[in-house]
Amino acid sequence: MSNKYLIFLGCAIPYRVSSYEISARKVLDRLGIELVEMPEFNCCGLPLDPVSHDAMLVLAARNLALAEQQGLPILTLCPGCAGTFKKVNMLLKKDKALRDMINNHLKETRLEFNGTVDAKHLLQVLKEDVGVEKIKTAVVKPLTMLKVAEHVGCHLLRPKEYSGFDDPEDPQVLKMLIEATGATCLDYIGETECCGAPSVGVSDKVALQLAREKLSHVKKVAAQALVTICGFCHIMFDTNELRIERMFNETYGIPILHYTQLLGLALGIPAEELAFNELRVDPSKILKAVDEGTE
């Protein structure tokens, strides 16, 4: 348990999803989680894994070693970064030969991995360090007028060997946290399926069809919004929804919200401070419903 974390932004969020960072910082501050900025962090390593597994290990271990110097655990906004750190932490802790090999590379810049800090995704911090009960008591504007759906994404759930804080086949944590805001979280088909983002650039066609399939399932249950907790998933849906509508001649009109935006509204943070204006799919219907619902 901790209420002080080094924040690891990763790459995609500062590059393309500042709405997530803005809303996450606001919400964490409200809930008493202190964030410390971390210079010198580099990419978590995951994007290099397909090219060189060793390079991935070294990059991840370098970040963990830097955090060890500060003596603070890491909080990530990106599930991919969290998954990578957890996996590498575990692998290096249990395999001394591998740890020595990696430390041999880290030695070049006088760093050393010892396995003394943990890394958690925002969702895990909200569940374990803040707690659902505390969130419920902090809610000043219950979102009882909203029915939404959730998309946890792959890397918080799988592989189960490393993720380990939710059920990979029937995830509950994000649902619980959504319901803590007062909103209803609807079930839909294929909740744990991939958004398609990792296939962008290799086959946009496959990627867009994956996102479209999910949007169509979400539309079937008449969810007013789809709630994400990953920058990549968010881009995949929010940036591509209009494109998918045009390509397949369909209408969705489903706003894609960061969980931190939803929670922020419930905590009474004004919508203008939660970067709703940066979303591509117009969220004004949601904001209006929230406004009117509490008048």
Next chain:
Amino acid sequence: MAETEKPKDIIKASEIDPKFKYELLKMPGSEKILRCFQCGTCTSDCPVARFSDTYRPRTIIRMAQLGLRDRVLNSETLWLCAACFTCTDRCPQDVEVASVIRVLRNLAAEKGIVPAVFKEQANAILNSGYAYNIPELKIKKRETQGLPPLPRGNPESLRKTLKRIKLFDIVQKGSSPT
């Protein structure tokens, strides 16, 4: 549609490298590849396979087991995997399917075969610490958004740390898969 079907690409015995599987058994991630009994769970649950006519993780595993080294490493389908890890979690034989695919990609990369997106990201990391070249404008905008300055990476230290890893060659040269 029979009339548009291509002639079958028959495997020739000369393509088979019997040592390939033993190499894979030694690499982290593909140690359990021989356990695969071709049940097809991975392919049937694979989201990419659902929308691709060519991508089949079970087939990739079988080709690797058989020792079809060049066929599998030159194949562009190898790069379609979204690394969602559904296959890994559901394989009844505990084959880490997604990790086997990653091992195969690494081997392809060593031969110089890497799609452009992966190369771009690797180069951006080596140059800035971040996987994208984040524009200065974006970095400056943070101030108006009420965000703290973006932590600067340390590419020099990164390059030092990675200097004995076969990465520079791979991402700075190399070709795209066919």
